[in-house]
Amino acid sequence: xxxxxxxxxxxxxxxxxxxxxxxxxxxxxxxxxxxxxxxxxxxxxxxxxxxxxxxxxxxxxxxxxxxxxxxxxxxxxxxxxxxxxxxxxxxxxxxxxxxxxxxxxxxxxxxxxxxxxxxxxxxxxxxxxxxxxxxxxxxxxxxxxxxxxxxxxxxxxxxxxxxxxxxxxxxxxxxxxxxxxxxxxxxxxxxxxxxxxxxxxxxxxxxxxxxxxxxxxxxxxxxxxxxxxxxxxxxxxxxxxxxxxxxxxxxxxxxxxxxxxxxxxxxxxxxxxxxxxxxxxxxxxxxxxxxxxxxxxxxxxxxxxxxxxxxxxxxxxxxxxxxxxxxxxxxxxxxxxxxxxxxxxxxxxxxxxxxxxxxxxxxxxxxxxxxxxxxxxxxxxxxxxxxxxxxxxxxxxxxxxxxxxxxxxxxxxxxxxxxxxxxxxxxxxxxxxxxxxxxxxxxxxxxxxxxxxxxxxxxxxxxxxxxxxxxxxxxxxxxxxxxxxxxxxx
Ligand code: TRP
Numbered sequence: 390x391x392x393x394x395x396x397x398x399x400x401x402x403x404x405x406x407x408x409x410x411x412x413x414x415x416x417x418x419x420x421x422x423x424x425x426x427x428x429x430x431x432x433x434x435x436x437x438x439x440x441x442x443x444x445x446x447x448x449x450x451x452x453x454x455x456x457x458x459x460x461x462x463x464x465x466x467x468x469x470x471x472x473x474x475x476x477x478x479x480x481x482x483x484x485x486x487x488x489x490x491x492x493x494x495x496x497x498x499x500x501x502x503x504x505x506x507x508x509x510x511x512x513x514x515x516x517x518x519x520x521x522x523x524x525x526x527x528x529x530x531x532x533x534x535x536x537x538x539x540x541x542x543x544x545x546x547x548x549x550x551x552x553x554x555x556x557x558x559x560x561x562x563x564x565x566x567x568x569x570x571x572x573x574x575x576x577x578x579x580x581x582x583x584x585x586x587x588x589x590x591x592x593x594x595x596x597x598x599x600x601x602x603x604x605x606x607x608x609x610x611x612x613x614x615x616x617x618x619x620x621x622x623x624x625x626x627x628x629x630x631x632x633x634x635x636x637x638x639x640x641x642x643x644x645x646x647x648x649x650x651x652x653x654x655x656x657x658x659x660x661x662x663x664x665x666x667x668x669x670x671x672x673x674x675x676x677x678x679x680x681x682x683x684x685x686x687x688x689x690x691x692x693x694x695x696x697x698x699x700x701x702x703x704x705x706x707x708x709x710x711x712x713x714x715x716x717x718x719x720x721x722x723x724x725x726x727x728x729x730x731x732x733x734x735x736x737x738x739x740x741x742x743x744x745x746x747x748x749x750x751x752x753x754x755x756x757x758x759x760x761x762x763x764x765x766x767x768x769x770x771x772x773x774x775x776x777x778x779x780x781x782x783x784x785x786x787x788x789x790x791x792x793x794x795x796x797x798x799x800x801x802x803x804x805x806x807x808x809x810x811x812x813x814x815x816x817x818x819x820x821x822x823x824x825x826x827x828x829x830x831x832x833x834x835x836x837x838x839x840x841x842x843x844x845x846x847x848x849x850x851x852x853x854x855x856x857x858x859x860x861x862x863x864x865x866x867x868x869x870x871x872x873x874x875x876x877x878x879x
Contacts, residue, residue: 410721429604463627480846506708534763584666593669
């Protein structure tokens with residue numbers, strides 16, 4: 390029997406760390422602090438927490454429970470709910486695949502900057518260094534140019550690292566995460582301590598957390614809170630389903646979900662102190678305001694931070710720490726997805742673990758090469774937008790509907806409660822059947838409206854189509870095709 394042979398985590402800690410590692414990623418350090426600051430400062434913690442409790446944790450419970458109950462990764466779990474819903478499992482994995490293709494490229498940048506830290510090679514003009522020297526960024530999305538050799542090498546190294554971390558599936562993952570979860574946390578603590586002891590730090594933190602309660606009346610704030618929660622917990626990518634499928638039969642569900650959700654969000658909150666205290670310092674030394682130096686995403690990590698590092702005593706050391714932190718934050722998110730795809734393919738087609746692993750990595754590496762070209766950053770940006778604002782919400786919506794109505798929310802809740810140290814009440818059924826679908830629909834509708842009004846990021850419509858809509862369409866077709874393939878029995 391397939392179930393009897395299924396690999397298991399070595400311990401509950403291994404599973405919890407792996408799930409936390411998947412959730413905690415670049416999003417915690419370069420997305421959360423910025424969003425918090427932008428959408429109401431300290432007041433944003435309210436919608437954020439509400440989103441965590443009313444969508445994030447309920448969906449984590451759903452994914453854990455369904456993965457455990459079906460003892461299968463996402464596609465086979467959904468197939469067991471209904472033959473008609475299997476495609477959703479593949480679609481979720483493909484959306485994650487889209488993300489991991491560029492996520493690994495970003496890790497490649499971090500790897501390159503880690504090496505640069507030894508000599509502070511980025512110099513004073515960190516902006517030119519990043520955009521012109523390293524990315525060789527072209528003038529427009531259709532000026533693709535050639536792949537940058539060094540970035541390809543860095544990407545390759547990251548993929549080797551991912552392959553090795555998932556070599557024997559969860560057996561390897563369960564060991565690697567002890568390092569890739571604790572190490573970035575230790576470095577985060579170093580950055581918080583370093584940050585808050587710098588002049589100007591308090592000014593930065595004031596920017597981060599001064600509450601603006603009026604913001605709570607703005608729907609955009611709630612939109613930001615819910616979309617950040619989905620993304621940051623890595624729900625809607627089939628990862629948590631696959632990870633839970635490797636749990637032994639007697640395993641807690643509800644308490645683990647709470648623990649993981651809270652650990653992830655605490656990390657984001659703490660990361661905000663590291664980011665904003667150093668930004669406060671930077672504003673202080675350059676005689677400007679925090680608002681003027683605040684950036685999010687790649688620009689924060691690869692332009693602003695290197696500049697701050699230049700100003701610190703022992704810059705090389707802090708450079709190494711910072712980029713090592715980014716790498717170890719990102720790696721376990723990246724391999725969680727790789728492992729989920731491998732598990733998905735294996736559960737259905739019974740391929741060999743190592744061969745599947747190498748195939749998935751090679752495919753993602755090949756796609757990633759596009760993002761190392763001169764026009765790569767534009768395509769990365771478009772893909773990122775479409776995966777997270779459409780792909781992810783589609784999965785969240787349908788996942789809640791399929792489980793809520795076809796499998797039965799009450800049935801899954803009772804199953805989870807029987808196993809768990811703490812129980813969820815009937816409110817969970819309501820959340821899964823009505824609330825999550827409603828929120829996902831609103832988020833989808835909002836994203837759709839935005840895209841109809843104007844193309845994303847001011848790119849030409851054709852680029853938006855090729856890098857966004859077409860990708861979603863291809864993913865849809867491939868998922869349906871894969872779901873029609875015959876399941877290979879052992
Ligand atoms: N949760 C991760 C973060 O906060 C990001 C993430 C979400 C991700 N889904 C993913 C990474 C899929 C790789 C693949 O950074």
